[in-house]
Amino acid sequence: MWADLLPVGRDAATGGYHRFAWTPPELECRAWFLDEARRRALAVEHDPNGNMIAWWRPDGTEGREAVLTGSHLDSVPGGGAFDGPLGVVSAFAAVDLLRRRGVTPARPIGIGVFVEEEGARFGVACLGSRLLAGAIDPERARGLTDAEGRTFAEVMHAAGLDPQAIGPDEGLLARIGCYVELHVEQGRALHEPVGVASAIVPHGRWRFDFAGEGNHAGTTLLTDRRDPMLPFAGMVLAAREAAQRNGTVATVGKVRVEPGGVNAIASAVTAWLDARGPSDADVRRTVAEIDAAARAAAVAHRVGVDLAEESYSAVVDFDHALRDRLGKALGGVPVLPTGAGHDAGVLSARIPAAMLFVRNPTGISHAPAESAETGDCLAGVEALATVLADLAGGYGS
Structure with a gap:
């Protein structure tokens, strides 16, 4: 999966990524997501705001509050490979791992992709999750423009979506019990392979x-x-x-x-x-x-x-009960705050949310040198699988 995504939107000269919302590279990433969901027989749901969720719904889980994970696939101008996509790839890998181990969740598990998380095209970060959570006025969102003067509404319409339908999706939010986002750490504060976020600074x-x-x-x-x-x-x-x-x-x-x-x-x-x-x-x-x-x-x-x-x-203090539950399930990994914004921070105003961090050895982010070691990424998949099994009430071998 990582090899498939790596060349998409990458500048051959700098190694940086240019995956802006609904541009050809980001659309290619979205198509990749749909292909990966189909390969696993996961049902894909599109909300009115351009966000996507691939659902693993074993028999007997209908009507139960879901556990949502995932991240985003867009980038900042000249960004790194890991910011966003690591959380999506790791989510698919965690589902694969649970299935190989014969674990069947007692609650639905969703893998989400949120649109325009970086705000690189329309200027407002976490726009997809803000619209879903009701944290931005839909009329204002429709009028946001990109560098070429095209409005968010025009671009959505060109992508086959209805810009008049954007805004909070209360039905979807009501079906989600919690959200856990895995992300590469964007600094040098994490000295172990995996950590848990305590808060996002203002x-x-x-x-x-x-x-x-x-x-x-x-x-x-x-x-x-x-x-x-x-x-x-x-x-x-x-x-x-x-x-x-x-x-x-x-x-x-x-x-x-x-x-x-x-x-x-x-x-x-x-x-x-x-x-x-x-x-x-x-x-x-x-x-x-x-x-x-x-x-x-x-x-x-x-x-x-x-x-x-x-x-x-404003400051986001992640749900203490959920944060502590993640820490306990993972055997006491480091807990640390972050200065980077995330969809999890926006959604935390509506549903319990938490984050897992994967160590970044250089501490560089939003730049081509952003990195994570393969062993740490695999530790992140193991950690996410453990957390999903715990939160979704997994049972089996």
């Missing part, structure tokens, strides 16, 4: 729009310029300084400059800020300080600036 995304005046790079005096690149640069430096003061992290990793000519002063700059920290207050204070610095720099250079919050997730 995090969000903000958009800064700087409006200046386009002009000629060679004939416009410095004193006559209204260059939005200057307050933008000040904002980037302020982000580092504010993060250091408040014990948070703040990153500007995406910027759009108009008109983008080498010999032209920019007329507008749009920049996206990602901020995360140990508490809501720390993150909010960091963003407020960055905003104040950006506005002061904008005034100094006669440039306009607007700030918009595109998404925010």
Whole structure:
């Protein structure tokens, strides 16, 4: 399975992945998922938001609360191979392992794939799970645009889905008893093959729009310029300084400059800020300080600036009973928080959720060097199979 997925959407020059929601590489990954489900005779359910679930429903499990696992198949621009797909491949492998051992679950087990988890195409992370859980207004979601100006609604329609039907699926949520997501660890905090997540720290995304005046790079005096690149640069430096003061992290990793000519002063700059920290207050204070610095720099250079919050997730403290049950089933593996957002964090507002982490030896993520050792991945499959058997009331040999 891993070998089949590895080349899909991979940049031959950098080794990074470009699997954005409903683009050809991501659609190929979705087709792979459907093929793997068919090979195992798993029934696939499509919710109105583009999410997919492959169900293992042995006789006698109808009407019982299900155990859901899985992750996502999309990527950030130039991302790594493991972020998302490891959880999906491991879920299929865990089901295979349980079947080989003659274990039959007493509750349905589902393998889910959530759309647009990274937010790389439409700007809102965990969009599929947010829609399912009712954490984003469907009208706002329909109007989200990609870099080419195509709306989420238009892209969904082109994929054969009805954008007017998106939103919370209360019937589906009512059928799920809990969700366990396996994911590669996105740092260097895990020193054993497998761990359990305790919490997700607060995090969000903000958009800064700087409006200046386009002009000629060679004939416009410095004193006559209204260059939005200057307050933008000040904002980037302020982000580092504010993060250091408040014990948070703040990153500007995406910027759009108009008109983008080498010999032209920019007329507008749009920049996206990602901020995360140990508490809501720390993150909010960091963003407020960055905003104040950006506005002061904008005034100094006669440039306009607007700030918009595109998404925010407060601290997620995973269900303690479920978290402790996973730890007990796995014999006391490490428990650690994470600064990365996940579908499990979004869904935790509606259903008990938990996460398993697989060790990442480099600590690098969202980049081609993201990695996990084969032995650790297999330990993750064993751990997930153990957890699924425990939660689903498995019986047999």
